[in-house]
Amino acid sequence: MGGEGLMAESVLSISGIEKTFHGEGEDCPALSGVSFDVASGEIVCIMGPSGCGKSTLLRIVGGLERADKGSINSPSGLLGEGPSVAMIFQDHALFPWLSVEENIIYGLRLSAQKIPDTEMQRRVDDLLSLIHLTSFARSLPHELSGGMKQRVSVARALAIRPSILLMDEPFSALDIFTRRELEDEILRIRQELKTTILMVTHNPEEAVYIADRIIILSERPGVVAGIITVTLPHPRSPADPDFIRIREEVAGRVKGRNEVGCAIQHE
Amino acid sequence: MVLISKQKVREYGKGLAVIALLLVAWECAALVIDNNYILPSLTEIAEVLLHPAQPVLGGESLIANTLVSLKEVLTGFFCAAALAIPVGLLIGWSTEVQAYLNPAIQILRPIPPIAWMPFAIAWFGIGINSILFIIALGAFFPILINTVDGVRGIRVRWIEVAEMFHATTFEKLRTVVLPGAFPRIWTGMRVSFAIAWMCVVAAEMLPGTTAGLGFLIMYAYNLGQLDVIGAGMVVIGIIGLGADMLFRAGQARFFSWEGKD
Numbered sequence: 001m002g003g004e005g006l007m008a009e010s011v012l013s014i015s016g017i018e019k020t021f022h023g024e025g026e027d028c029p030a031l032s033g034v035s036f037d038v039a040s041g042e043i044v045c046i047m048g049p050s051g052c053g054k055s056t057l058l059r060i061v062g063g064l065e066r067a068d069k070g071s072i073n074s075p076s077g078l079l080g081e082g083p084s085v086a087m088i089f090q091d092h093a094l095f096p097w098l099s100v101e102e103n104i105i106y107g108l109r110l111s112a113q114k115i116p117d118t119e120m121q122r123r124v125d126d127l128l129s130l131i132h133l134t135s136f137a138r139s140l141p142h143e144l145s146g147g148m149k150q151r152v153s154v155a156r157a158l159a160i161r162p163s164i165l166l167m168d169e170p171f172s173a174l175d176i177f178t179r180r181e182l183e184d185e186i187l188r189i190r191q192e193l194k195t196t197i198l199m200v201t202h203n204p205e206e207a208v209y210i211a212d213r214i215i216i217l218s219e220r221p222g223v224v225a226g227i228i229t230v231t232l233p234h235p236r237s238p239a240d241p242d243f244i245r246i247r248e249e250v251a252g253r254v255k256g257r258n259e260v261g262c263a264i265q266h267e
Numbered sequence: 268m269v270l271i272s273k274q275k276v277r278e279y280g281k282g283l284a285v286i287a288l289l290l291v292a293w294e295c296a297a298l299v300i301d302n303n304y305i306l307p308s309l310t311e312i313a314e315v316l317l318h319p320a321q322p323v324l325g326g327e328s329l330i331a332n333t334l335v336s337l338k339e340v341l342t343g344f345f346c347a348a349a350l351a352i353p354v355g356l357l358i359g360w361s362t363e364v365q366a367y368l369n370p371a372i373q374i375l376r377p378i379p380p381i382a383w384m385p386f387a388i389a390w391f392g393i394g395i396n397s398i399l400f401i402i403a404l405g406a407f408f409p410i411l412i413n414t415v416d417g418v419r420g421i422r423v424r425w426i427e428v429a430e431m432f433h434a435t436t437f438e439k440l441r442t443v444v445l446p447g448a449f450p451r452i453w454t455g456m457r458v459s460f461a462i463a464w465m466c467v468v469a470a471e472m473l474p475g476t477t478a479g480l481g482f483l484i485m486y487a488y489n490l491g492q493l494d495v496i497g498a499g500m501v502v503i504g505i506i507g508l509g510a511d512m513l514f515r516a517g518q519a520r521f522f523s524w525e526g527k528d
Contacts, residue, residue: 064427087431093424096524097446106442112433142527160432 010074011196012038012061012164017070019056020221029221030056033070036215036224038164043190043197045207047254048217048225054200055168057222061198062087062166074163086157087166090173092149094141100152101128101137107160127155130189147178151185158193167199171206183210187234204250208243209236216253226253307494315498323495324487327478333502335478336467339395343402344456344463350403351410352452356440358411359418359448372411380405380466384473393475398467405466406459413455417448450522457514464507 015035021028030053038044046054059065061072062085086107094103104127107113108120115123128134131151133144141149150170157165167186171179187210189195201207207214211230218225228250236243290309297308319329327335358365380401387397421444429439471481480499487495 062431064430085431087427089424089427091424091528093422093428095425095428095443095446096527097449097522106428107432110429110432110434110438110442112435140524142524 009040010037011040011042012072012074012198014038014057014061014072015070017057017060017072018068019053019060019065020068031060031067031223032221033223034217035070036227038196038198040163040196041190041194042212043186043199043210045211045214046198046200046217047202047204047207047214047250048222049219049254050202052217052220053222054217057217058087058166058168058198058200061085061164084160084163085166086160086162086164087168088150088153088157088170090169092141092146092153094149094152094156096141099138099140100133100144103141103152104128104155104159106156113160123159127159130158130192131155131185145178146174147182150174150182154182154186154189158189158195162195164196164198167197169200169202172202179206180209184235186210202254204247204254205238207250208232208247209238214250216250228253303493304491305493307497311494312497312501315494316501323483324490324492326483326486329483329498329502332478332480332483332499333506336471336480337506339398339471339479340402340460340463340467343399343467344406344460346399347403347406347459347463348410348456351407351455352414355411355414355452356418356444356448359415360440360444365415372408376408376412380462381469384470388473388475393473397473398470398476398479401470402463402466406463409458409462410452410455413451413458414448417451417455418444420451421447450518450525453514453518453522457511457518460510460514461507464503464510468503 014037017031017034019029019031021030034053034057036044046057048054056065060067064087095106098106101124104124105120108115108123124137125134128137131154133148133151133155136144136148141152144152154165154170171182174182183206186197190197199211208230214228214230215224216226216228217223228246230246232240232242232246238244238247293306294309297306300306303311315323315329319333322328323332326332354368358368383401383404384397387400391397391400425443425447426439429443434442467479468481468484470476471479472485476482480503484496484499487493487499
């Protein structure tokens with residue numbers, strides 16, 4: 001089961017995004033006219049050389065950064081109706097003073113969400129079982145392993161029922177086994193909840209393993225340099241010759257080193 | 268419940284040995300000097316301590332005086348915290364507020380609270396209000412400075428998570444900044460409590476007070492009762508130690524997450 005058949009409507013339309021960071025002395029152009037669409041229920045990976053503005057693009061979609069030019073909108077009207085975008089960061093970014101359960105419920109308790117308490121608890125219970133951490137509901141984040149923390153972070157993002165889940169190199173800090181486990185979990189969650197996912201990664205294998213489409217950005221300032229559609233059926237095997245062929249193609253197109261003498265730091 | 272390891276016992280043992288040594292030295296010196304007006308013997312001090320509910324020097328008991336001081340400290344301390352925490356959150360949060368307030372704070376902070384006593388008496392009169400003012404003043408700055416530092420130490424990423432969920436500014440302060448800064452605020456409160464405790468004793472020594480440990484010490488001095496002074500000092504030390512232990516226990520209990528990610 002891939003994204004085929006789910007490509008009906010576009011849930012996110014990114015057009016002409018430009019962004020320049022104004023540092024001390026010199027300007028640092030990050031994105032110059034990035035455009036693409038994401039279909040409902042699709043998993044899209046963004047790849048590109050280091051520093052090409054991948055994370056910046058994701059942060060603009062997530063509302064954490066403003067674009068200088070361009071627009072982000074949703075033809076289906078899902079965006080703009082309350083918080084419908086949720087982001088997962090490379091570091092789990094859990095609140096260390098809140099239990100697993102309280103972290104998941106965090107977004108729901110804010111005034112931006114108007115959800116009855118019983119509904120909140122139901123969602124948390126569902127999510128805890130979705131990420132297989134029901135017995136850790138009362139634990140603090142520092143009592144969990146790295147992979148478990150990132151799963152809580154995923155659950156926290158899913159709690160607000162986002163129409164799009166944004167993931168910024170979510171598994172790059174994890175070991176390879178935990179990583180594959182979480183990739184499978186993301187695929188399962190997409191299957192169950194029909195979540196649309198836009199994910200930045202620097203790992204070609206990860207992209208080919210989970211994506212329906214891979215968008216490749218050029219060196220900074222980033223523009224869309226290519227789009228690769230992956231139609232292999234799930235579960236995909238990294239040992240499959242077709243898989244390897246696509247992975248090599250992706251790896252070959254993500255190249256070029258960033259020679260511009262400025263760096264973008266998002267913490 | 269709490270299991271004390273052998274290592275802990277050995278550690279405490281070392282500390283207790285030094286205390287025992289100091290007590291022996293004191294007692295020997297008192298025997299040699301043999302003058303109550305210079306150095307009261309430990310037995311005389313213990314005599315006062317062992318009858319804490321009896322009237323001392325024709326006035327209130329040791330317990331009653333201790334309670335007076337404790338009540339003053341707690342009142343002044345909570346007033347200080349109630350003001351210092353919100354102000355500290357604002358200064359830490361907004362560079363604009365910081366720009367306005369920081370210079371004034373840096374000038375006022377090094378002034379010893381006791382130096383304000385004449386003004387305090389002029390403004391609030393002799394008595395409890397002046398004492399409370401001095402205590403609150405002494406307790407205010409450590410809480411304030413630690414709150415500001417705590418807010419500064421908040422991870423930007425935590426704030427971004429709150430923003431991603433469309434938290435309002437007040438919600439960001441309440442759900443991220445305050446809890447995230449709380450371990451530092453707690454440290455500030457621990458330092459403040461010790462300062463408040465010193466302030467109360469000093470403030471009570473001034474003329475016009477009629478109760479409290481500081482008063483008792485000064486009154487005993489006027490009557491030449493050095494054993495009562497010694498007893499008062501022991502109580503001050505023990506309460507200071509006890510409060511510090513409580514704060515430490517609170518730290519271990521509530522902020523086990525601090526510094527762990």
